[in-house]
Amino acid sequence: MSDPRPVLYLLCGKIAAGKSTLARSLATRPATILISEDHWNSSLFADELKSIEDYSRLSRRLRNAMGPHIVALLKAGLSVVLDFPANTLLTRGWMRGIVDAANVAHELHVLDLPDETCKRRLRARNAGGDHPFQSSDAEYDLFTSYFVPPTPDEGFNMIVHRE
Numbered sequence: 001m002s003d004p005r006p007v008l009y010l011l012c013g014k015i016a017a018g019k020s021t022l023a024r025s026l027a028t029r030p031a032t033i034l035i036s037e038d039h040w041n042s043s044l045f046a047d048e049l050k051s052i053e054d055y056s057r058l059s060r061r062l063r064n065a066m067g068p069h070i071v072a073l074l075k076a077g078l079s080v081v082l083d084f085p086a087n088t089l090l091t092r093g094w095m096r097g098i099v100d101a102a103n104v105a106h107e108l109h110v111l112d113l114p115d116e117t118c119k120r121r122l123r124a125r126n127a128g129g130d131h132p133f134q135s136s137d138a139e140y141d142l143f144t145s146y147f148v149p150p151t152p153d154e155g156f157n158m159i160v161h162r163e
Contacts, residue, residue, distance in 0.1 A: 004031075004077070005104070005105060006031075006074045006077055006078055006079045006080070006102070006104050006105070007032075007079045007080075007104060007105045007106060007107060008070075008074060008079070008080050008082060008095070008098060008099055008102065008104050008105070008106040008107075009023070009026045009032075009079065009080065009081040009082065009106070009107050009109065010082055010084075010086045010092075010095050010106060010107065010108045010109065010156070011023055011081075011082070011083060011084075011085065011086060011108075011109050011111070012085065012086040012087055012092075012108060012109070012110045012111065012149070012150055013085070013087070013110065013111030013112070013113065013118075013161075014087070014111075014113070014115070014118045014140070014143075014144050014147055015118060015122055015135055015139075015140050015143055015144070016118045016119070016121040016122035016125055016135075016140075017111035017113045017117075017118050017121075018111050018113070018121070018161075019083060019085060019109075019111060020036065020038065020083055022109055022111065022161070023036065023081045023083035026081045026109075027081045029079065031077065031078055031079055032078065032079040032080070032081060033073065033078055033079070033080055033081070034080075034081045034083060035066065035070065035080060035081070035082055035083065035084075036083040036084075037059065037062065037083060037084040037085070038083070040062055040066070041055075041058060041059065041062060044058075044062070045058045045062075052139075052142055052143065052146075059084075063084070063091075063094050067094065067097070067098060070082065070098050070102075071098055071101045071102045074098070074102035074104045075102050082095065082098075086108060086150065087146070087147045087148065088146060088147070088148050089148055089154075092108075092150060092154060092156070095108075096154070096155070096156075105157075106156065106157055107157050107158075107159055108150060108156035108157060108158045108159070109158075109159050109161060110149070110150060110158055110159065110160045110161065111161045112149075112160055112161065112162050113162065113163055114163075115140075115144065117163065118140065119137055119140055122135055122137075122140055123137075
């Protein structure tokens with residue numbers, strides 16, 4: 001018998017580490033919905049996303065709008081897979097606020113893969129053309145320079161995935 005309590009599933013990993021693939025898998029669980037930052041950003045802000053500064057500003061706007069909605073979904077008894085990268089202290093702080101406001105269980109899935117694996121996957125993803133955003137190796141390196149792995153003292157229930 002499955003546990004009926006809602007869970008907030010969070011994902012941390014570099015570009016092309018497999019966060020969205022894992023998110024889709026987690027979202028197949030009963031009473032679980034998927035909320036994807038890439039989907040919302042590409043739908044709402046595609047013409048405005050030109051730089052990492054744009055991403056930071058627009059992603060913050062999206063988080064501010066979505067936070068109360070995510071809390072409401074969790075309080076209504078639905079589990080949520082939040083396919084937003086939990087890659088910085090600031091973003092994880094926002095996610096911690098959702099966990100606390102909704103008073104729900106959570107899992108932080110950390111995809112710990114080498115840069116070369118992620119870059120290889122990124123090039124394949126770009127070639128496939130199915131992802132809403134294309135990123136170069138240089139953009140990968142830029143975004144990765146902001147990546148801060150989570151630590152136990154942040155208080156998340158971490159599940160680490162390696163190749």
